[in-house]
Amino acid sequence: MNELRELYQEMIIEHGRHPRNFCVLENASCKQEGFNPLCGDHLILFLIEKNGVIENISFQGSGCAISMASASLMTDAVKNKSIKEAEKLFQQFHLLITENKSEENLGKLAVLAGVSEFPARVKCATLAWHTLKAALQNETQTVSTE
Amino acid sequence: MNVRKDFPILEKIIYLDSGATTQKPRCVIDAIQKFYLEDNANIHRGVYELSQRATKKFEHVREQVKNFIHAEHSHEIIFTRGTTESINLVAQCLSHNHIQKDDEILISAMEHHSNIVPWQLIAEKIGAKIKVIPITDLGEIELESFRKLFTAKTKMVAVTHVSNVLGTVNPIKEMIRIAHENNVPVLVDGAQAVPHLSVNVTELDCDFYAFSSHKMYGPTGVGVLYGKTEWLKKMPPYQGGGDMIERVSFEKTTYNKLPYKFEAGTPDISNVIGLGVAIDYLNQIGMHAITEHEKKLLAIATEELKKIPELKIFGESENKIGVISFTLNDIHPHDIGTILDHENIAVRAGHHCAMPLMQRFNVPAMTRISFGIYNTEKDIENLIKGLKIVHEVFHERIT
Ligand SMILES: Cc1ncc(COP(=O)(O)O)c(C=O)c1O
Numbered sequence: 001m002n003e004l005r006e007l008y009q010e011m012i013i014e015h016g017r018h019p020r021n022f023c024v025l026e027n028a029s030c031k032q033e034g035f036n037p038l039c040g041d042h043l044i045l046f047l048i049e050k051n052g053v054i055e056n057i058s059f060q061g062s063g064c065a066i067s068m069a070s071a072s073l074m075t076d077a078v079k080n081k082s083i084k085e086a087e088k089l090f091q092q093f094h095l096l097i098t099e100n101k102s103e104e105n106l107g108k109l110a111v112l113a114g115v116s117e118f119p120a121r122v123k124c125a126t127l128a129w130h131t132l133k134a135a136l137q138n139e140t141q142t143v144s145t146e
Numbered sequence: 147m148n149v150r151k152d153f154p155i156l157e158k159i160i161y162l163d164s165g166a167t168t169q170k171p172r173c174v175i176d177a178i179q180k181f182y183l184e185d186n187a188n189i190h191r192g193v194y195e196l197s198q199r200a201t202k203k204f205e206h207v208r209e210q211v212k213n214f215i216h217a218e219h220s221h222e223i224i225f226t227r228g229t230t231e232s233i234n235l236v237a238q239c240l241s242h243n244h245i246q247k248d249d250e251i252l253i254s255a256m257e258h259h260s261n262i263v264p265w266q267l268i269a270e271k272i273g274a275k276i277k278v279i280p281i282t283d284l285g286e287i288e289l290e291s292f293r294k295l296f297t298a299k300t301k302m303v304a305v306t307h308v309s310n311v312l313g314t315v316n317p318i319k320e321m322i323r324i325a326h327e328n329n330v331p332v333l334v335d336g337a338q339a340v341p342h343l344s345v346n347v348t349e350l351d352c353d354f355y356a357f358s359s360h361k362m363y364g365p366t367g368v369g370v371l372y373g374k375t376e377w378l379k380k381m382p383p384y385q386g387g388g389d390m391i392e393r394v395s396f397e398k399t400t401y402n403k404l405p406y407k408f409e410a411g412t413p414d415i416s417n418v419i420g421l422g423v424a425i426d427y428l429n430q431i432g433m434h435a436i437t438e439h440e441k442k443l444l445a446i447a448t449e450e451l452k453k454i455p456e457l458k459i460f461g462e463s464e465n466k467i468g469v470i471s472f473t474l475n476d477i478h479p480h481d482i483g484t485i486l487d488h489e490n491i492a493v494r495a496g497h498h499c500a501m502p503l504m505q506r507f508n509v510p511a512m513t514r515i516s517f518g519i520y521n522t523e524k525d526i527e528n529l530i531k532g533l534k535i536v537h538e539v540f541h542e543r544i545t
Pocket of ligand 1: 166228230261338499
């Protein structure tokens with residue numbers, strides 16, 4: 001039960017049920033779709049980027065608690081960050097959920113550390129991040145974590 | 147049913163995913179090893195005794211399969227890599243002359259991707275159309291709508307015998323009768339039927355019947371296509387190579403007789419041998435006893451699951467066998483799967499290779515349990531306990 005509690009922390013369940021920034025951004029400068037065909041997690045990311053800074057970001061979609069909470073926490077975490085900072089954050093976050101290592105204080109994102117005990121769920125936790133990366137690189141294809 | 151001892155792997159796991167693949171009894175595993183230790187040679191070619199022995203064993207399995215599904219002739223049994231390849235074979239071969247531009251192919255709303263995509267591939271290539279047979283909220287084929295879908299352009303019906311998601315046993319005998327009244331051949335996807343029901347292709351009068359060894363306690367890598375002689379004779383070969391030819395010259399090649407015309411290259415000999423042993427094993431237990439055992443488990447599990455508040459079961463046909471797909475409140479199946487896995491219970495979570503069916507029921511995913519001969523009431527108890535933990539994690543959290 002302990003590992004499960006570690007994975008499904010209160011904040012994850014809460015963000016999974018009531019994700020933040022869960023809306024359409026009408027004036028988005030970029031829209032990117034992400035899809036995890038294995039389990040059907042699906043999201044669309046909206047962002048407004050100006051001079052290399054993510055001024056606003058939101059998402060819509062459906063999926064497991066981990067993918068929704070991760071998307072919710074990510075949007076909070078990268079808002080008002082520069083693209084460089086966001087990319088660095090993704091690297092750090094990836095290290096956290098695959099190897100349970102963190103070099104810097106990742107703030108709320110750290111609640112997802114429990115994913116490191118569940119390798120099958122890494123894809124869920126990174127779907128939003130991969131989608132963000134693709135959006136920032138201006139890719140047109142739907143991102144797939146497969 | 148006292149078979150658990152035959153499945154060493156079950157000591158380690160509560161396995162409720164036989165719909166994906168069944169576990170293998172020790173006799174099947176041993177037979178494959180024994181074949182390599184004592185009988186291994188290529189078939190249909192060696193003049194030496196060893197090769198003849200391997201050929202004889204291989205061809206004996208064809209006889210066994212023929213008897214198991216009550217076909218009339220063993221040359222109507224073609225070995226493939228699995229259900230998927232069997233269906234692709236039929237679709238590709240029929241696309242050469244039988245199905246043409248603007249023709250229509252009927253498939254049901256509950257098909258597995260492997261009985262959708264092969265038809266889409268040929269439809270796209272030749273400009274044919276796919277029409278979908280609707281299903282009811284209970285998860286049953288709408289027979290009346292099916293009847294009305296036929297036009298002069300209808301050239302093929304492809305439908306599953308048993309749904310891998312809903313568990314519905316479709317009225318395929320009736321459907322085949324209706325199709326034949328319209329002079330349309332029928333392919334039946336039997337992947338989820340053969341492991342659970344006694345199948346009689348002669349009585350059904352289907353034109354093609356496809357299934358996989360690995361879902362019926364046999365090894366992976368082998369499947370079967372049953373086809374009526376008249377169709378198999380009409381169809382061009384699927385792949386070219388060794389074994390499927392009679393005489394080859396650079397000017398012209400003549401093809402081997404049935405079933406070899408459709409078996410190009412060296413087949414998966416050892417695993418075909420394994421399939422034969424799996425069939426013996428199933429016959430020993432008896433298909434009737436298997437159906438009854440799994441029906442009992444289905445009834446118990448359905449009753450227990452229905453006691454859980456906010457659990458919704460998809461597929462409530464009277465004609466249903468050992469599969470239950472469900473959703474639990476707003477908890478995503480993937481989360482349910484992870485928590486059950488943590489309790490050592492293997493279930494399937496996701497779209498079950500049936501995305502159009504998920505759309506039909508308006509859910510992104512479902513959790514599925516499916517039974518095999520080795521499952522017990524104890525497995526169901528454990529599942530219910532596991533689902534209580536799911537509830538705990540998501541609702542009544544002890545902080
Ligand atoms: C109804 C149905 N058809 C076809 C298949 C495909 O079988 P295979 O992957 O063995 O080719 C499956 C397997 O999941 C199935 O359940």
